[in-house]
Amino acid sequence: MKVVLKQDVKSIGKKDELHEVSDGYARNYLLPRGLAVEADAAAVNEVRTKAAAVEHRAAQELAAAQKLAKKIDGRTVTLKAKAGQGGRLFGSVTAKDIAETLARETGEQIDKRKIVMDGDIKNFGAYTIEVKVYPKVAAKLTVRVEE
Numbered sequence: 001m002k003v004v005l006k007q008d009v010k011s012i013g014k015k016d017e018l019h020e021v022s023d024g025y026a027r028n029y030l031l032p033r034g035l036a037v038e039a040d041a042a043a044v045n046e047v048r049t050k051a052a053a054v055e056h057r058a059a060q061e062l063a064a065a066q067k068l069a070k071k072i073d074g075r076t077v078t079l080k081a082k083a084g085q086g087g088r089l090f091g092s093v094t095a096k097d098i099a100e101t102l103a104r105e106t107g108e109q110i111d112k113r114k115i116v117m118d119g120d121i122k123n124f125g126a127y128t129i130e131v132k133v134y135p136k137v138a139a140k141l142t143v144r145v146e147e
Contacts, residue, residue: 001022003037007034009036073140076142080146083147089122089123094112098129115131126143
């Protein structure tokens, strides 16, 4: 019997998937517990509509991420910092500082967790930083730390 899952079922699959299961398993376990519904035309159509909506949303998110990556890629961000003796900074420049400066300059909010750094920046100079905007979409920018 074909069923559409309404919840994740460990041995079968995930929510909103179409699966073939034995008649007894469907009638005695899945259907009475509300874990699945019989796969009639309406249920199958609903599954296909949801899948198409998810694909469409993912395509829109990817396009927006690529647009943002183009906006960020190759950009130079300048941060001012105070230093002590020997040119070492008081504190450090973190991903949060870079994200705030990028938001001010570009008008786009970027999560600090998407900024990939090898550690905090503790000296003056220019550093190349990668921003992972979306899975498989990344941009590189230069961070210049000045006194």
